[in-house]
Amino acid sequence: MPGNSDDKLGPSKTEPTGNDQSKVNNVSPDNLDKTVSRDDLSLFGDVNLVGNKIAGRWQIVELLGEGNMSTVYKAEDETTRKSVVLKLIHKSVTANVVNPKRLEQRAKALIALNHEHVSNFYDIYISPQHEYFLFCDYFAxxxxxxxxxxxxxxxxxxxxxxxxxxxxxxxxxxxxxxxxxxxxxxxxxxxxxxxxxxxxxxxxxxxxxxxxxxxxxxxxxxxxxxxxxxxxxxxxxxxxxxxxxxxxxxxxxxxxxxxxxxxxxxxxxxxxxxxxxxxxxxxxxxxxxxxxxxxxxxxxxxxxxxxxxxxxxxxxxxxxxxxxxxxxxxxxxxxxxxxxxxxxxxxxxxxxxxxKEFSKRRVAWGLVTVGLFSCLILWLLAVWAIAVLNSSESEDYPKFDNNMLWVVQDKKPKNQPEDFATQREALLQQLEAVEHSKTKYSIDYEDELSHLCSLYVKSGSWADAIKEFEKLIDVQKKVNGPVNLAKAYSELAACYFWQGNFAKAEELSTTALSLAKRTNNDELVAEDNALSILGDIYTRKGDNAKAKETFLRLYGFWDRLKQKYPREYARASAMLADTYRRQGHLPEAEQFYRNALDWWQNYVSHGDIFVAKAEYGLGLVLQGQHRYTEARVRYALAMQLATNATGVRSALVGAIRKESSECLFHTDFWRWLNQKVKPEEDLAKQQELPPLRLP
The missing domain is CATH 1.10.510.10 (Transferase(Phosphotransferase) domain 1)
Structure with a gap:
């Protein structure tokens, strides 16, 4: 009710009854030491007025609570026979009021508020003892x-x-x-x-x-x-x-x-x-x-x-x-x-x-013609410098597409174990033995087939892995063994993904999602794998709407598990952030990128290629908002981490240098020009940077 509205602390003491009520009739804090004990005071020094009548009209019947501004009572209006809320403003609040009459007049303007979703006081009364009472409608x-x-x-x-x-x-x-x-x-x-x-x-x-x-x-x-x-x-x-x-x-x-x-x-x-x-x-x-x-x-x-x-x-x-x-x-x-x-x-x-910003720029250009001419000359010089001075540097690095920042850049390399042939032969023999002694559709056969699938995945033999996974899924559907069907579909989707068959990977990932019920750890893994694959595929296609929908789901999936899996939560937050960046929603992108980096620093701590990409992505967001100095700080962090993780001539390092250089062009043109003339010195300086702590 309205009486609860100024940071209610609750009643300071029980209501006086019987003879105790006679103590508070016609008293105020000014003559407190003569008529009432300290126990009758509220936390703010006000006397409990239950049992009193205000201005011969409002009978106070109940103490509702106290806040940092007033003590709140329920009262009966003897004129209208309606219950009202009465607020006694604390003496400490009104002690410095210079002109009570003017305050009362100004308060009348607030009384005029009349709306179905507004409940304000409808009357104000200032007693001869300068006690301020507000009267409000009472409602449950x-x-x-x-x-x-x-x-x-x-x-x-x-x-x-x-x-x-x-x-x-x-x-x-x-x-x-x-x-x-x-x-x-x-x-x-x-x-x-x-x-x-x-x-x-x-x-x-x-x-x-x-x-x-x-x-x-x-x-x-x-x-x-x-x-x-x-x-x-x-x-x-x-x-x-x-x-x-x-x-x-x-x-x-x-x-x-x-x-x-x-x-x-x-x-x-x-x-x-x-x-x-x-x-x-x-x-x-x-x-x-x-x-x-x-x-x-x-x-x-x-x-x-x-x-x-x-x-x-x-x-x-x-x-x-x-x-x-x-x-x-x-x-x-x-x-x-x-x-x-x-x-x-x-x-x-x-x-x-x-x-609006474009309109402001147009006005500025129109007013400063001399400045326009100077800027034009400077711009032509910059174009020349970018075209001539930067051409040789750009050839030193592989191409890098910022829109593909979080997609898998290379196919997973084959890494066959030294005894791969021996292991495969042993597993094939065990499969044949189980099939002869029991049946192809048995739990033992399913178990051996699962091991063979894992061996092919570890070795990067995608065609063989796909063939065996399809057999495994067929067997599992018939025997309902320990192999989780959702996980099997997601791993089969991953094999097609690494093989480059994105259409089939998308189809199988969607199937895996429909089967994952989050009842065990295998299904959690399946959902994460499927969502990650779909998000990667939609990003490659440039379908940012579906990518955002997918990464929102991935973010929500890990959000409830972030305390246990902070690395996965930070990764999902960064991927969602970059989707917002690609759509031009830069404030939201900045928010999720900072969230990802905060979680990584606080719960994972060590830097790696993930932090390099996240710092670079945040730099792109800041640069897109023309916050060039802040962006260069992020690029410096990303540069050191990326150099350590991928080498000095990687595509990511080249992209970071390019964007950092563009920011420098906007903030310090002559330094930028000197950097282009002597790129070797600039690279040496960046390699000599002291270790940077993530902010």
Whole structure:
């Protein structure tokens, strides 16, 4: 109910009854030492007013709770005979109010809020003892905070319906030029009604801000200290709120995004050890990906895009109005892919941003004609340098396609054991013996055939392996032995994959996925193998939509097992990141690449070719966002790791040098030119770099 909305701490003591009630009639904290004991005080120094009548009209009947702003009671309005919620603002909050009358007048504007998803106070009363009372509608409800404390998190579908209503109420308030400034789970109420649906009401609009503005202490530098703590709970504050800057409707959008994040993940996006660390995280850190369900649904993917847009650090990159956020929530669950791409602000954002940036560049070019001429000369010089100076260097490295960063670059080499012929002959003899003594369709025959398949796979004899795997699958279907059918199909798919028959590998991988039920370790291996093969094939085809769908499923598969298999989880996160990169969704790509590197550093620790590729992929993402200096740092890390893993003249090393050089061209042209003139010296310097620690 509305009384639960300011970080409720719970009742500080039991309600007075009988003779104890007479102690609190007509008293206030000012004459406390003469009439009541310290036991009658709340945690904030307020007297328990149960049994009192306020202004001869409101009879207080129950203490509902306390928060960092007010003590909350249930009262009966003797004029209307209705139950109301009465909030007594703490003396510590109102102690510095300069002009109570003006505060009362300004509060009247908030009273005018009238919307089905808004429940605000409808009256304010200031007693002769300067006690501030707010009166709100009473309704049976549960706050989102209380619900999450019981269930941990909710489904995307339920969260979408809840926040669509919350956005509707906040949109109305913004149209009335009123900001909330303190959106958090305890200020979103779910009304208990006869239909058992989530009927949402947003509570506690703006009164804390008014009290602060009418108080003597108004220095913005004190924003997250002292009285400023009464509005803007730091777990949900926007970066501009944390910095004490001027805020607008986009600050409420960020705060609602924090609550939307918590509803799915079970905790806010940024939690520090103290207030200042949490504020720092809001201003500087990127949120971790939402915990994905398995399988990952289209609704979850859209929901995450909406939340990440709402949580942008720069207000210009967020939703520009609550109406836009509400629009995306309204169509999130029902729109097909075409309608979503056309009508969702989150999906259209990147194209609109590019058009805006293009318009800015056109204006800049038109205003500076002399600069245009100089840039043209410099550009012609750069073209000449790239064509002439870089031609010999590019020939030193094999070609590398960035879109194929995570596909298998070479066929698996044959590596026959020294005693391969002996082992094969022994297994063939055992198979023949089992077939004569028992039958071809027996568990013993299946077991020996499985060993023969493994021998062919280890030796890279793909044609022989395919032939025996097909026999093995036929036998297993008839005897139902220990060989896992899903794993057998996935291994047969791998053989066709290494042989280069991608169509057959795709068909068999799909079959393996349909059989894998995750009931044992073999089926986990089968699902991972099948998804990895399909993702590789779709990437080779350039079918980024299917590749993303596949790697989303692979990511969701390992997400629930990431503590046990961090290497596989990091690999899936990196492959999903690069799919986003190829589609031009660079913020999402950066997020998943950083997640992959964080997990690798924290749980795997040692660097190898995976880290080199992940650092290179992150560099490409940063370069695509014109963050050239940051990209060069990543390329330097990738260069050292790739050199150690693949050699100084590998295709990957050549690709890293090329992209790093392009970044240098944008940041320091003359140094870039000198590098092209003396490439041998530059290569020697890169080989002499000290060991680099992964950031």
């Amino acid at each position: 409800s549960e706050t989102l905070e209380e619900m999450l404390s019981k269930c941990g998190h909710i489904s995307v579908e339920r969260a979408t319906r809840i926040f669509e209503q919350a956005a509707d109420g906040l949109e109305y308030a913004h149209q009335q030029k009123i900001l909330h400034r303190d959106i958090k789970p305890s200020n979103i109420c779910l009304v208990n009604d006869q239909f058992n649906v989530d009927d949402v009401k947003v509570v506690d609009f703006g009164i804390a801000k008014l009290i602060t503005e009418e108080s003597e202490e108004t220095k913005s530098s004190q924003y997250i200290t002292h009285t400023r703590e009464i509005f803007g709970s730091v777990l949900y504050m926007s970066p501009e709120q944390c910095a004490g800057k001027k805020v607008d409707a986009r600050s409420d959008i960020y705060s609602l995004g924090c609550v939307m994040y918590e509803a799915i993940n079970g905790k806010p996006p940024f939690v520090g050890k103290n207030v200042m660390e949490t504020a720092y995280k809001h201003m500087n850190d990127s949120p971790a990906p939402l915990t994905a369900p398995s399988p990952v649904s289209r609704s979850f993917e859209r929901y995450q895009v909406v939340v990440l847009k709402a949580l942008k650090k720069n207000p210009q990159e967020r939703y520009q109005s609550m109406s836009a956020l509400k629009n995306d929530l309204e169509i999130l669950l029902t729109a097909n892919d075409t309608d979503w791409q056309s009508n969702a602000y989150a999906a259209r954002r990147s194209k609109r941003h590019e058009r």
